[in-house]
Amino acid sequence: MEFKYNVRDLKFILKEWLPTEEVLECDRFKEFFGMEDIDSILTEAYKVCREVVSPINVAGDRNPATFENGVVTSPPGYKEVYQFLQKNGWGSSSECIEVEGGMPLLLFKGAFEMISAACPAMGSNIKLTSGATNLIINYGTEVDKKRFLPKMLSGDWQGTMNLTEPSAGSDVGDALTKAYPTDDPRIYKIKGSKMFITAGDGSMCENTIHLVLARPTNGCKGSAGLGLYIVPKYWVNEDGSMGKPNDVTTVAVEHKMGLKGSATCMLNHGENDECYGIMLGAPPDKQGRSQGLAMMFRMMNESRIGTGHNANNQASSAYAQAALYAQERVQGYIKGERVPIIKHADVRRMLMDMKAHTEGIRAMIFKGYYSLDIAENSNDKVKAKKYKEIASILTPLIKCYGSETSVALSCEAMQVLGGVGYTNEFPIEQFLRDSKILTIWEGTSFIHGQDLVKRKMRMGDGKPFADFMAEIKSFIDENKATAGLEKEFNNLDKAYSCLDEVRKLYESWHLNKASELIGLYAIRSLFICSQVVVAECLLEQALIAQKKLAELPEDHFDVNFYKGKVASAKYYANNVLPNAFILTEIIKSADKASLECPEESLIVS
């Protein structure tokens, strides 16, 4: 199947909807990028995806990374494509902070969206390298930067994140990996096992730079005691040249349902007591506290948004394939004529459902990137602070709602194709398999539900969240009389009130320390909040589209695009958003059956 992607919607987001120029005018970018670059970057990225990236996606699934005699070999073509993307500005050198000529997230992610849709496993390889590189940029010394950055940015080396251990998954703070001091105060001996390390080993690059969470010998218990260490697969000398192997051993590669193009590794650090790591940040304080996890989390906001983005990109690509198939596949009759299945009401509903969801979630995601760009780059400190807060509110919504929704959308895409969608003749079954992990990694859905109700709603005594809601309310009040969208704004207004009720209810639960209820309804509250935000984004876009439709002649080539935008908003507001009403009723009813049911009754023995 040829790779198809909705570039038009990306252009709409960057050029017609979001105030992208505010970002491009920031000091860091103004000499390098202008609004006129958007089209050429997106067009070129689309070409790269069609010609270079998408051909290796199926290959990576059919010929997963192998693990033989301790050596991991990446799938065919992965090395070439990884290096092509990294060397040509489609990867870390454009994404990482402080790199001269780097792109704002808005621009980079527009292009990267297509790369991640064309080959999710390759997208992950790049993202992990960017994440590791950003940590070194942010917390490394000048020596560290000279040592590692050039080759990490050039694509010669790749980067990974080592958090999980066999007994420390969602609960990273229980990590057992140790860091022992050496004569050099910045160099530690590392010893321990890490698992589920995405792209943890392979043959794409000559070296792999692991960022490893480990507990120094004088570190305290729990997550506060963890430090962060740069642990290269091959030691790197101060001049950036490679030395001998650093005692990092791959002991297993997971057999996964999907995302087979990237090897998910179990790594042993220091089996022979010869694994060394360079400390990032300061050594533990007197209470044994390090900033390892905090440093990693500071860089994780973007990668959590990136995870939701990855999920939505796959769902978008599955939708594009399903729509094409629906237009071509002839089956069934209407008024005596055999018709392509796009004419059948339920196929229309499914396509509309995928379109509205993927566009709406994409909009929420890019609002997140815009917020991060302003937060990082604006000279206006008040504005930067405000958008930092907004980004931090949007992060759990994007990660959890984006990933949970994508699996259902891939199922829907398969349903459009019928039996043939269940075969590997089409890429949809691979998207379904590849995307399911995204509800789990970078924090499970439950972790993000709790992040919203315990932290994001309450940070700064609840003021940022109240401000966030107030902006939605203003938008509703200003536009609710818009002709043709009255019903939709009315639904958004109702859903807004629901969210407000839930927020207040949670306040009372926090006051009463009803901790079990707080957890029990966390994901459902996150869904309500996400549905409000997505509907708001789609209605903002529909207002622009309505104006365009009033201006353009009926036969203009872009008319169908704008009609589609209005339809997405209407569909979502009328068919999806009402779920927020009933979720609110369910939360208010505070049923505790699942907590009151004895544990023994839940076990099948």
Next chain:
Amino acid sequence: MEFKYNVRDLKFILKEWLPTEEVLECDRFKEFFGMEDIDSILTEAYKVCREVVSPINVAGDRNPATFENGVVTSPPGYKEVYQFLQKNGWGSSSECIEVEGGMPLLLFKGAFEMISAACPAMGSNIKLTSGATNLIINYGTEVDKKRFLPKMLSGDWQGTMNLTEPSAGSDVGDALTKAYPTDDPRIYKIKGSKMFITAGDGSMCENTIHLVLARPTNGCKGSAGLGLYIVPKYWVNEDGSMGKPNDVTTVAVEHKMGLKGSATCMLNHGENDECYGIMLGAPPDKQGRSQGLAMMFRMMNESRIGTGHNANNQASSAYAQAALYAQERVQGYIKGERVPIIKHADVRRMLMDMKAHTEGIRAMIFKGYYSLDIAENSNDKVKAKKYKEIASILTPLIKCYGSETSVALSCEAMQVLGGVGYTNEFPIEQFLRDSKILTIWEGTSFIHGQDLVKRKMRMGDGKPFADFMAEIKSFIDENKATAGLEKEFNNLDKAYSCLDEVRKLYESWHLNKASELIGLYAIRSLFICSQVVVAECLLEQALIAQKKLAELPEDHFDVNFYKGKVASAKYYANNVLPNAFILTEIIKSADKASLECPEESLIVS
């Protein structure tokens, strides 16, 4: 992982909830089975599943059926297990109609549920053989029966259904396969291609008996023109002995996301003009009409229920694995103590969600089997007619709601496990992959949605459906004051009213010939109806459990089972059933965005 299954719930259904004795007292069964056999049959089946069936499930996924030099080889162990099950009464000889000593569906399906959960691909092999056998029993001549039945029932041969063709999927009536008359009026030459033939070839049996839809030369257009033919892979002589190959060629085996243990084949019939089939039923009438599809559909009610059942069995097995894992896996802290994850609120919610859904859908399924048993075997003609109607109303609900729900439940089970659930170390990712096809085959979800709103709600001028609803209403009115379940009955009453509103709305749409709305909201209407039925079943069971709890001492070993039944009903009524309220509002709002959106706007080009 050891195979675990909720046998206790099956016993509850057969011995405490449904009036199984009414079925066992029917003439066909009364000499062979009594209530005292239920425990031993279920216990023995569970043992067979643990020891014989479940070990081949993973093997079939890792070593799918191969296709080399035109020969299909079944996965290791499949031949032995298939023959073991068929020869020992766990397959077609117990399931098929009119076979002496055959079981009522209630009993057979109780045992078969576990077989299908232990190895879904093996379950499909047996079900297809039973389906083909039942067609010959019902519509074959005495000669046909002598020719085919002994070896189909013994496990020496297997059976398949040949419906789909490359250009005839959901629209079977467009089939191009032809049947040409020969000198023998019951024997036709068959010529054409059939695809997606589950278990269409393999090395389990010495012969495969295909039941093939084909159009006789004097057959009319459309589905009415299709006849049904017995087409053996090797010709079968009248004495039942095997003759020469019958020109049925396997030309391809599909590469599927799951259910890899059974080969899904493309078959060419009559490539060399030497393929013969034996006609079932009468030749075409003067208008060219045959009863081929009607015969097949008459036998499909059970297999559609069976498809929903298969889905729910896999979800149940995934739930059992997730619950065990949650009890054993330690992660996170509560009040300073590391705890097994079953203590965390969201894990509790997910387990409760899986428990309530799988038990509720299982109950609806067994109500369906009970209805079929009474319909086929009761001497009371009025009662038989009534339950035939009930079975035909329940069929689309079970098929569509059961299969659509199962995929979401397998995702939920994986979520409980986290990253490890994404690997093939646990069987859950295989259940997710294996079960997704069940929303497609035996009629897609849309076909069943339409079956409900166009046929089942309206058959007999709507009286059977009105009677069906009236029984639900009586149940509510009789029990709504039950102490401890007031809120739940109140929700069921509200959902009942919703269903009634939807039914009336559909009546008006039918009157106004609003055919697009009828299709557009069909699946959502089916979900409302299903949720009402499932909630009713769970509340019926909760009433029994409440009585038991009042009788039993608190330390009785069965107390937790009954507490769990009450919790399932409460959870479903308070957390799932309210979705019917909002779906009703959505249907009433009759949004048409997806129909009004131009086709071009839905395509990503």
